[in-house]
Amino acid sequence: MPVTPPRPHDTERAQAVVRLVIAPLATGYMLWTYHEAMLTEQATWLLVSASSLFCVASLVLWLDIARRPGNRPRRRLFAVLIDYSCITVTLAFGGEAMLPVYAILLWVTVGYGLRYGSRYLLLATIAALGSLALTTSISAYWQAHPLLVVTLLLTTVVVPAYMNALLKRSRLSAEAERAANLAKSQFLAQASHDLRQPIHSISLFTACLRDGTLDAEQGRLVDSIDKSLHSVSRLFRSILDMYSLESGRVAPQVETLALHTLLQQLVQQNTEAARWAGVEVRLHCPPLQVRADPALLSTMLQNLLSNALKYAPGRPVLIGCRRREGGVSIELYDQGRGIAKRHLDSVFEEFYRVRQVRDNDVEGMGLGLAIVKRLGDLMGLEIRMRSEEGRGTLVAIDGLQPVQVPVVASPAVKREPLAPRMLDGLRVCLIEDDDNVRTATASLLQKWGCEVETYASIPHAARPFDLLITDFDLGTEASGADCIAYVRQLRGRDIPAVVLTGHDVGRVQAAVNDAVIPVLSKPVHPAELRSLLVALRLEQPAL
Known part of the structure; x- marks a missing residue:
């Protein structure tokens, strides 16, 4: 599953915590070097004081990040200033005993690049070179070892430069991966819609055959078609479900x-x-x-x-x-x-x-x-x-x-056995731009007793009807939501509607923006569609 990159304030907060951990450790190292007579008392108190100020500044930074999370360039510049100021003081007045602190300087420089990108890596590299130059101008030890200074300067340039090359390559790879994922998403979305259509139409045509007069052999053939179609539909749904989960696009709507x-x-x-x-x-x-x-x-x-x-x-x-x-x-x-x-x-x-x-x-x-x-x-x-x-x-x-909610007992009426005759005379407006799906759906509705009027897009002039069934994706001219809004405006009332879609149901429900309108995902099982139509008619006896 894709890893979600850390948010900017999480990265800054982690960096602030690292400062709060490193400062006491560095202070402990300074006191140890003093105990081992590697530092003078004057230098020790100067470095411990600088480390204490650094601790206070780090705590202020941590509190500010907690209070005001987000990308704040001024705060980052302040962090750069306190980091390299403390390192410079430590290197300049610590002499040979504080040479290991150079590892922290290099780590901090590379860390800015890894956390915030190439621009901050460049800024940190310039600050690091400035720190080394200032240290050399102050420290007699560094002045006495010019080859050491050259080595550290070269290291400070080469390591961040190599890191920048790696970051650039990583960025290009990430962009290529995003482009590939986008292309894959677009392909799967289109393939999902295009593959659902024929599966949906075959399912409806098979239901039409089943409702006809068939002998035993023909019934077995229709059963075989239905079984194969059911298997294809289940495999197809499994692949799409797994892709949706892998892409992180599934969010529970409880x-x-x-x-x-x-x-x-x-x-x-x-x-x-x-x-x-x-x-x-x-x-x-x-x-x-x-x-x-x-x-x-x-x-x-x-x-x-x-x-x-x-x-x-x-x-x-x-x-x-x-x-x-x-x-x-x-x-x-x-x-x-x-x-x-x-x-x-x-x-x-x-x-x-x-x-x-x-x-x-x-x-x-x-x-x-x-x-x-x-x-x-x-x-x-x-x-x-x-x-x-x-x-x-x-x-x-x-x-x-x-949930402790009283449940209203359902009426003791078995609706499903009445379904085949409950749709007699129901006037249906069917809007579907795919010819095969439109023909199959209209044929099935007519076998159930409905009076069907079909359209490929918005019906600008239509006879009165009781129910609207529309595909959501009707090309560039209109969507199913547009059709429902137009027809309701044309008739002056909220005509019951059903939306069929080969796209993501959640996205379509949001586009329709009406909790009363059911949205069915293609391929729709005929029994599911018939049960829904019967339920809508029973809820509104005037239909």
Whole structure:
């Protein structure tokens, strides 16, 4: 994962702390040289006094940095002044006994370059040369050893010059890396959008076929297409999730959420995948509310459930919630073949897969659990795993913070079985600039009983409708947010809307700037879209 460079005030504060540590050590060295009769009493008191003043100035600097953090050039110039003044006094009046202090001078000079860049390295080098020149003009010892002076002057020039060359090369490498990362980000963002579109349209076309009249063989073929598409979609999402985590762009947006509702949606979205695997997913969760990022938590649970469906086919999977050690835990238990103990410490590593006999047909890249671990760390959650070969595996997400909010009981109405007929007569305005996606979406909506009017961009003149479904990215002319604003203004009311996107959902939600408008990430599962449309219609019976 990329390392975040230290902030300027952190660097200055660290430098101030170093001064506070070095000053007492230098004072101790001076007193030792006096004890060993290497310094006169007069020189010792002069150097100890200079070191004490340096200590006071360093403390003032540290307090000012703590009070007023940030890049303040005047404060840095003051730091340069006190550093080289104290070193000059020490070298000039300490004679031979203080020659080791030259190492501090060189260290301080190089340190300014490493901390603040080439300009400060040049300034520090000039200050160091000035310090050596002033020392030579004062010290009789230095005047008596001209070759020593020349050696130190050359060292003071050569070492910073070489360091400057390294800094320049490092800067060029960093710029090249930033450019490469930017190009990679742009490529992946565009590839993400472009790859989501065909996956999304194939998914919708497959749903259209499934809703048609098919014989047994045709049904099996559609199932095979759907399974392959589901696998591609999961792999694609895993790669993008891992890239987002590596780039450091994922930041938790914590909110209060109903845990049972989130888990119910997870089970519903995986109905087809569970059917293909021959797995019955059982859910036991009391009406709890917790604080978490719903999108990140859903991604974690999706990866855990996908693993259970892959590695425990034909066996039931249990998802349960319970209070544990003051928090709430979500536990997922399968009755698959289990994992050997020697693998348990490695399964959360990237690309690590537990390979067993007759295991070649199990798809995946070994990223699912690594993503779960990374997301858990971001939200301060613990991932717990227990497994026994031949009996199954338990994976738990611990540490969710419960919220004491009264939960309103949901009406005892099973909405999903009514979904196919609940959309009859719903007038939908569909805005999508991709021809295949537009055709597939319109066909599916019509099979559900909707009356659909399609557009490639802003519908400047459209018949009355009940609901707006729009892609977010509609080229250079407009965005989905523009379409929603224009249509609502045209109709004089807040028409319910749904946004579909192949881009980052968080960025699109911020652009739409309306918490009521749901944003779905492509490829959208048809069951998810249908459930959302039914829910919107039930919330607004006038539709």
